[in-house]
Amino acid sequence: MGKKINLTEALAGMAEHWEPRTVAELNDYDVRLVKVKGAFVWHAHPETDELFFVLSGRLRIEFRDGAVELGPQELTVVPKGVEHRPVAESEAHVLLVEPAATVNTGTAGGERTVPRRLL
Amino acid sequence: MGKKINLTEALAGMAEHWEPRTVAELNDYDVRLVKVKGAFVWHAHPETDELFFVLSGRLRIEFRDGAVELGPQELTVVPKGVEHRPVAESEAHVLLVEPAATVNTGTAGGERTVPRRLL
Numbered sequence: 001m002g003k004k005i006n007l008t009e010a011l012a013g014m015a016e017h018w019e020p021r022t023v024a025e026l027n028d029y030d031v032r033l034v035k036v037k038g039a040f041v042w043h044a045h046p047e048t049d050e051l052f053f054v055l056s057g058r059l060r061i062e063f064r065d066g067a068v069e070l071g072p073q074e075l076t077v078v079p080k081g082v083e084h085r086p087v088a089e090s091e092a093h094v095l096l097v098e099p100a101a102t103v104n105t106g107t108a109g110g111e112r113t114v115p116r117r118l119l
Numbered sequence: 120m121g122k123k124i125n126l127t128e129a130l131a132g133m134a135e136h137w138e139p140r141t142v143a144e145l146n147d148y149d150v151r152l153v154k155v156k157g158a159f160v161w162h163a164h165p166e167t168d169e170l171f172f173v174l175s176g177r178l179r180i181e182f183r184d185g186a187v188e189l190g191p192q193e194l195t196v197v198p199k200g201v202e203h204r205p206v207a208e209s210e211a212h213v214l215l216v217e218p219a220a221t222v223n224t225g226t227a228g229g230e231r232t233v234p235r236r237l238l
Binding site: 003005006024029031049050053061063069073075080095099 | 121122124125142144145146148150167168172174180182188192195196197198
């Protein structure tokens, strides 16, 4: 029998921005919750698509050739290998779905890389 | 560059209950949107876990040994091979994530089986 995850409660226990927590596992995929604010680093995931679903606030996903603006109840899939930079002017709460092996900074690496962390 | 999907708009174009529409593709997975009301059939998916995320309304997922009750902002993963029956007393709107090959009625089959359908 499955376990219920309440995202509002999960978010209440999260403080840092840009540090996703894995709230559920779906086969070899993760469902991750993240609080974001400000600009993240440009990066790409050569091996996988990545789903962004905005729960609250607004998220702009910048691409080299444009941007997608997402509000609550809106989602997009960043295709594998496509460079992108997520930006939020104010705090936003976002659900991510991607393979469990996916690293937050992709091929960019650097100081904003965080290990996979369960809620 | 990704395409933006607004779930509120997508739901406005959907009439039938228990007939998921694929609103986005993530590698070989589908993100599906479904309106539900009443009781679905008991079934299982021997090959995959299945994510249920409630957008609005309430959804009860019955198992042979209990049930999980989900409201808005709540999600659960039904483990592969586990028999379950989704039930909604009133209309609820649910986001599903599962492999694109997943059939809505799993191994149960029958008249409520619907083909994969893009939005």
